Amino acid sequence: MAIFGKDEAKNDARAAARPQEEKLPRHVAIIMDGNGRWAQRRGMPRSFGHKAGVEALREVIRHSDELGIQALTIYAFSCENWKRSAEEVGALMGLLLEYFARELQELHRKNVRIRILGDIDGMPERFEKQKKALHDAVLCTEANTGLCLNIALNYGGQQEIVRAARNLAIRAAGGEIAPQQIDTAAFESELYTAGLPDVDLLIRTSGEMRLSNFLLYQLAYAEFYTTDTLWPDFDREAYDKALLAYAGRNRRFGGV
Numbered sequence: 001m002a003i004f005g006k007d008e009a010k011n012d013a014r015a016a017a018r019p020q021e022e023k024l025p026r027h028v029a030i031i032m033d034g035n036g037r038w039a040q041r042r043g044m045p046r047s048f049g050h051k052a053g054v055e056a057l058r059e060v061i062r063h064s065d066e067l068g069i070q071a072l073t074i075y076a077f078s079c080e081n082w083k084r085s086a087e088e089v090g091a092l093m094g095l096l097l098e099y100f101a102r103e104l105q106e107l108h109r110k111n112v113r114i115r116i117l118g119d120i121d122g123m124p125e126r127f128e129k130q131k132k133a134l135h136d137a138v139l140c141t142e143a144n145t146g147l148c149l150n151i152a153l154n155y156g157g158q159q160e161i162v163r164a165a166r167n168l169a170i171r172a173a174g175g176e177i178a179p180q181q182i183d184t185a186a187f188e189s190e191l192y193t194a195g196l197p198d199v200d201l202l203i204r205t206s207g208e209m210r211l212s213n214f215l216l217y218q219l220a221y222a223e224f225y226t227t228d229t230l231w232p233d234f235d236r237e238a239y240d241k242a243l244l245a246y247a248g249r250n251r252r253f254g255g256v
């Protein structure tokens, strides 16, 4: 007689294909690429791929939470993504609203803290509802102590660095800080990710090998993992595979 049921055996095999807790990254960042191609291959509009991408994202957030990862940063919409067609931008903004309406309470119950990296107030006026939903989600979860879910939206790495430099210049001009006191700690305190560890693992799906203006400061010593899998197909197993690859890396941080 089998000691384990089929499901238990499957769960056991999955757990074995996952790194030990101490080898997990503290901070994972993901460029969720390939939604458009995924849809096109099915003869569907790009928005269909983004919708499927949200489903993949839900699973990755759940898995990150279950594994006890400290921070997950996802690239939802860059400053440059406004160049896309009005139809695609509208679809993405619609998905954003839908996402918070559907998920916020569950995320809050799971003690997830939501932070938005990027210029929410700089979004076009026609997205007032989105701005409000984003501010509400941040406020609602700000005291939570579990997974920190950072959603990069209207975000650019260069813009974030310039913003930090400008804020420090304003503080220096106001006499709050001496220019000589500006060091990495002072600089990091002005980034959207203030208080979080640097990224340990950057995942990019769909086989592209670009940073696309994502977390340019925080990726200094991140391990880069790419896969040809398109984002909507990136499931728990694909995530475990990335985490295992990370666990096998020899991180030297400039040492030997």
Ligand code: FPP
Binding pocket: 032, 033, 034, 035, 036, 037, 038, 046, 050, 053, 054, 057, 075, 076, 077, 081, 092, 095, 096, 099, 151, 206
């Ligand atoms: C890149 O694929 C994907 C994006 C620009 C958008 C990613 C957004 C989501 C998955 C959903 C929105 C997030 C939330 C929080 C609801 P692409 O469109 O560039 O694909 P392609 O390279 O195949 O064209």
